[in-house]
Amino acid sequence: MPDASQRKFSIVLVAYNSSDVIGDAIKSVPPGHQVIVVDNASSDGSVRIARDLGADVVELETNLGFGTGCNRGAAIARHDAILFLNPDARLEPGALDVLATAMDNYPQAGAFSPRIMLESGKQRYADRNRLINDKRWLNEVPQADCEIPMAPGAAVLFRRSVFEQLGGFDERIFLFFEDVDISARLIKSGGHIWYIHDAVCTHAGASSSGSSSAMTEFRNYHFMLAQRYVSAKHGLIFGLPRRLVSQSLKYVMALVRNDETRKAVARGRLRALFELSKPRRD
Structure with a gap:
């Protein structure tokens, strides 16, 4: 098992007509890590941009949805640390280093959630849903690393072994609540999710698939x-x-x-x- 300084990540982005944002997302990943872009039959330049920036590209003939796209990307991941990142999100400097250290510091955790910030400077939090039993996480912004009941899908890191044991994302869900479902399954299986405060990701929101x-x-x-x-x-x-x-x-x-x-x-x-x-x- 590599130590934190040597750990490599596979970053999976699922794109659908994401040409306006996908470039910044890819560029936010430091050199030396694998970037995988799964394209859900975009009609814009998403694939060309991803290839020009050196990403491994999986082209789907039809739009199969977010969860299925994530699973297709994970299937070609080369590393044990698989980070799913929305195409309208970007990693802030040092985020992967902090997450790598967290994987060593919290060996009991199967998934990790970085601190997700909106462009406005506000922290992005999970939407209220009845599968979250611990409401404190919805009402109080954590100021330090802590265990949490779910990891928002805009940016979520899994250990490959845990992701595979869970069977990946439920492909019967086309869009939305994939993160709620897989988090609930992880918790029910006896697993743990940790919030990592100093690993920061900025999320534009509502840009992954357009806003018409x-x-x-x-x-x-x-x-x-x-x-x-x-x-x-x-x-x-x-x-x-x-x-x-x-x-x-x-x-x-x-x-x-x-x-x-x-x-x-x-x-x-x-x-x-x-x-x-x-x-x-x-």
């Missing part, structure tokens, strides 16, 4: 499908009728206010909810 009205609707459609799937998988009540009423009211309010963004959000979520309400044909 059509993309907003697309993302919120998959958000609702994933939330329903993960809730059922982990024994939580989803409340489909209540959500149908709530999202319908939100759509009406968006129409009244002529708010295009909120209309797109509600349309995407309602489309998913109507699909989920249809009788299953097994």
